[in-house]
Each structure stands twice: as C-alpha cells, then as structure tokens.
Amino acid sequence: MSVVTEFVSALKGHKWQISCLEFKSTDSTVYLASGSWDKTARIWDLSECDACTRLKGTHEGAVTSLAWCKRTCDDFNILATTSADKTACLWNSKTGKSLAKLNGHDAWVLDCSFSADSRTLATASWDSNIKLWDVETKKCVRSLEDHESGVWTCKYHTENPNIICSGSEDGSLRVWDARATTSKFFGGHDDSIKACSWSPNGGDYLVSGSSDSTVILWDFRQKVALTKCCGHEAPVSDVKFYPLVGKKRYPLLLSSGDYSVRMWHPLASSKELLKLKQHTFGNEVETIAVSEDGTLLASGGLDNQIVLTAMAVPVDQLEDMPVDLSDEAWTKAKSKERKPSDSLDECDGLPHRDKNIEKLLDAIHHKKEHLIVPPVSSAASLVECALERKDSKNHTSSSSSNEHTAKKGVKLKKKGQKRQRPRSFVLSNGNHTPNSLLNAELSKKLATLKNTRSGSDPIPVDMVNGNRDHRSRNKSGHYDRERDEIEAISREMKTLARELETTTKDETTL
Secondary structure, three states: OOEEEEEEEEEEOOOOOEEEEEEEEOOOOEEEEEEEOOOOEEEEEOOOOOOEEEEOOOOOOOEEEEEEEEEEEOOEEEEEEEEOOOEEEEEEOOOOOEEEEEEOOOOOEEEEEEOOOOOEEEEEEOOOOEEEEEOOOOOEEEEEOOOOOOEEEEEEOOOOOOEEEEEEOOOOEEEEEOOOOEEEEEOOOOOOEEEEEEOOOOOOOEEEEEOOOEEEEEEOOOOEEEEEEEOOOOOEEEEEEOOOOOOOOOOOEEEEEOOEEEEEOOOEOOOEEEEEOOOOOOOOEEEEEEOOOOOEEEEEEOOOEEEEEEEEOOHHHHOOOOEOOOOOHHHHOOOOOOOOOOOOOOOOOOOOOOOOHHHHHHHHHOOOOOOOOOOOOOHHHHHHHHHHHHHHHHHHHHHHHHHHHHHOOOOOOOOOOOOOOOOOOOEOOOOOOOOHHHHHHHHHHHHHHHHHOOOOOOEEEEOOOOOEEEEOOOOOOHHHHHHHHHHHHHHHHHHHHHHHHHHHHHHHHO
8 A cells, every 4th residue: 555656847937935736637637826926827838838827917915825717718717716815716727817807805814715516706814804705796795703813724515516625824714605694613733824725526525724833624514523633744835625535535635734745544554655855955845736536646835846746546546445443432522613603504405424423434435426536647747748848858858959059069968867856755654754764775775884884994086087995994084084085985885775665666566
C-alpha cells in the first residue's frame, strides 16, 4: 500500500507568494487558476505548460481566493476572485477581461464559492459576514451574520445549492441554510478555522483545518466529529478531499501547513499516509489543489512558485487498512450548540441519519452511486506531454543553432546529459514517517564508513594525470582529507539511495 508521488514541474511568474489555486477540467485540456499577493491572478493551460492568461488591473490588493463557476457560459468559463481591497470580481477566463466587480464588504474578502447550480456566489469577509451574490444580476441577495469575528473561509455543498459551511476567527464552524439565513454551530477546534471543504461524492463528509494545527473530519447532519488528524507543526492553511474513492467510500484528505503537504486516511489507525516537501526550504505552503482525476497535485507557497506533483493513490488498497475510532472517545460526543435557535432541520428536507456511528459508516460504505472512475488521459500525463514537447522544441532549436555555429568554424561545447526531473521517495505504508527507512539506512552506512576509517588510513585521491596518490594525515593536507572523505561518503550514500529506491519500486510492483 503506497502513495507514489513525483515532481513534475514548477510554474513561475507570480512576483509574490501564492495564496490560492483551483483546477478546471475541460474536454480538451486542464486549466489551473492561481492567485497571489502581487494583486494578480493567472490561468495556466497545462497542455502548454507555461502558457497562461494574466488577470490584472482590477484588484488593488492581494488576491486572497478564487473559484471556478461550475457552468460554462457560451464558449468560456467564469472565474471569481476575491481581494484585500474589499471586493470580488468575475472574469472571462478566455479573454482575461473583468465581467463585474462586486462591492459590499467592509473589510478584506478572504474566500468565495459558487453554488452547485452556479446561480449564486458566496463571499466570506473579515467584516464577520458572508454575502450571497446573484451571478446573473451581480447584486447581493442575502447576508449571513451569525459569526462573531472575521470569516476565513466559506464553501457551498457539492450537490445542494442551499447549504454552505464557513469557518471563522471566533473558532466556530457553521453550516447554513442559505434560504433561511440560519446556521448550526459545530465545535471541536481550539483556535480559528482557516479552511473547510465538502467531500465531492455526495457531500457526506465535511473537513476543517485550524490554527490549532489539526484537521477534523465531520458528519455534518449528525454534528459528529468522526476523527482528528494531528501532525502539522503550524496552522493548517488549506484542506481538500482527494477526489477519488473506492468501494468502501472511505475519504482521503490532503492538507497544507508549516512547510509540507500531507495526505491522510482519517479513519485508519495510522492516519498519515504522506508528508511531501517540494517547495524551497524554509518557505511555508499556503494552498493546495487536486485535479479532478486525482493524478496531479498543485501547491503554492511563500517561494512565489507553483509546484506540480504527479500522484498515484491506490484507494482500494488503502481502504484495507484497519479502521479504528475507539481511541478517540470525544468523537462520539455531540458538539454543543452556540444558539438554541440554530437549526438545520428544514434544510431542503435532508433526512437525518441514525446517531450510531457504526450504522452511519456502514450505510455510507454500501452506497454505490457517485463512484468516480479516473479517465484514461490524466492531468499528470497532460503536463508530462507538454514538458516533453517543450524539451523537444528546445532540443531542435539548440541543434539548429549548433549547426549554424559549426558552419562558422566555432568550436562547440560538449553537450551534457538530458535534464532529469527529481523524484520524491515513496512511503511504503502508513506506519512510518516519509523517508524514515531511507534516513535510517543512510545514517547506519554513514556511521559505518566513519568508524572503518582510522586516523592513520590513507585516503585515495584521483589525480589530474590519471595516477593515484595517497595523502597521509598532516596539517597541510587537513582540508583535502576532509573534503575527500566527505566526497567518498557522499558517493556511498547516493549509491545506497539508488538501491533503496529500486527495491521500493520492485516491492510496489509486486
């Protein structure tokens, strides 16, 4: 049972940190929208890799969030963005021109989300309100005002256009009936809630990420926290559901925080499946997005770049991992309500499930509808093909240039090896932290190499003329000895790393 990841590419162009990312798939290509603190948003066509449409000139502050409209208008898609300038904007994704600017909030607008029927846009603001906008008329039709402090995030239910969840600085997670402007209060976190999301396959689950560094999986109709995932060393900045599920319909989660992106099997006894660090060392990861087919992960952070990572997740195998909720007694306790008048009983007539968690999970596992099957042509393969075309084009251009230079009698430099893209190491199961096996083996080998070399051992060094020389340990050769020893150990460690990676591949294949 392994989650395989591989670095694919890094998209560069933004001048400041990346704040938001969202994928959009069409029949011909996959788009990735990105927003940044440089006051611009970009739409990347992944079939061309570096090709992008830049959206600028409307926002006067940092772009804080964005969302794709689920419905296609004519021959283009609508993209919504929010900003620190207290506004939200609607854009024509094909031309990059602004369609409308929505004014009404009194503070930073921090998140936005389209309803399932694409008729309404919800925006969350630091003024403690959530406003609902009619996409056709571009007017505010309703305001949700139960939060006591700034609202960090809001998300529409994936199927019901009348249900919204929101997370606030006041530490509350609320689920709203948009028609009645009433909400239900959820507890569980010890700090502000920075991100929330609905499960894509029917909206059975709700996940929230908090400044208390935890991720909680909820059943929203029962108001039950099923489990809590702990591991981040800083506030959780973003949470997403992995879009594919297996026959048992167990959810898989992705979250960003500190300097990593993590993948979770929240219902398993060993929850953390993957810890991925693809960004420049020391730069926090602010946002993540997953393609609809689950093959491509995009992450953005303080290093101003978007990292694309290919993923292979065996969902059916991961569902065979032991499920254990017994060690968290608090998950079976019903959260306290903030207001006695809060209610979701009339929320579109949705039935309430049995309060017994075991029966609840059993009912979910036996549902057969909404099962997603990954397409043959994946988002990851689309990017790989684009990169190959780019490499081929560069190689052809370089060859033509070299031929032209050679005709003039100019001596050509020897061509180096083809560019290799780095591969991240694979986690074999959920019981170990990523790279633990590799680090343990390398540390053991390092200690062995140090112990086997005594102080009087000469160190062989390759000379320029091809002969070998032995340098004794003396004051004048101290720097050379240290350098040569480090190089020798480094070669040993690289060889061992390659052997371990090959062994891991063989085990995965079996």
